[in-house]
Amino acid sequence: MPELPEVETIRNHLKPNILGKVISKIDVLEPKIFIGDSTKAEGKRVIDVLRSGKVLSIELETGLFLSFHFKLSGQLLFAHDSQNAVYKDKIPGASSNKMPSSSTRVIIHFADNSAIYFNEVRKFGWIKFSDIQEKPKGVDVMSKKFTKEYFEKNLANTRRPIKVVLMDQDRYAGIGNIYANEALWEAKIDPSIPPQKLTESQINKLHQAIINAIQKGIKHQGSSGNDEMYVLPDGSKGGFQYQFVVYQQNGKPCPRCGEIIKRIKLGGRGTFFCPKCQSNSI
DNA sequence: CTGCGGTCCTGAAGGC
């Protein structure tokens, strides 16, 4: 699912392809996905491509923003020639390697005949078009503002399990299920315990482990695992799924201690951890 | 204010 590293990868690949281009038309195939008046984007030039947390924003001239949230199954595909949008491999969630597909919800056309396809199998994702850049409340975990002090301060006022807190976008923006699980494993912390039970040393380790997991995800261009729809704008897959240590690895041995990785539910979400080296005994 | 459970939606997986 697109979390910070996946959205950052989309941004890095999309930006050079659309910078300076003028939007000629937007086809809204699923009205509930697009919030705002799409016709007002026509004739506007792309001046930047931004990201905050899991939200991608295309900045247009005269202070307008097309902001995307990919939720679980959103994809963004770019085609140099929209008359002939063919990709190397079959696109996950689509029946073939051609766009548009049955899960294409919005098409943004540019004056040079290139286009962006916003695909969303489950229709949870959205595009918001307005004069503000859509941003989550919490601090982006890749930004300089995500300091150890900020991290610690925002752990103080809750008794929810640490893993649920890490995924709270109002506190820390960009961490989803994959990177929360991986970071907790690296820091050897039990996902179920409340933040109050963490020692100073564990907080330090966890802060660094979050940064490490996110950076590793970006380095591998995001994760395109078994049940994941995520692909890069050219239709190719990311590689971080081959680096998973605990996420979806239940039943396999922990590479650190050999204990079998377990799956439980926390806050209604699948949670993967090693019951031995992630136990709360320090 | 906090937390919890229901909701959106679809494809995949499981049961008989």
Place this chain on the structure above:
DNA sequence: TGCCTTCAGGACCGCA
């Protein structure tokens, strides 16, 4: 084989 049921999952909403 095939139909029916259950489940996963990010964020939001209403309620306690």
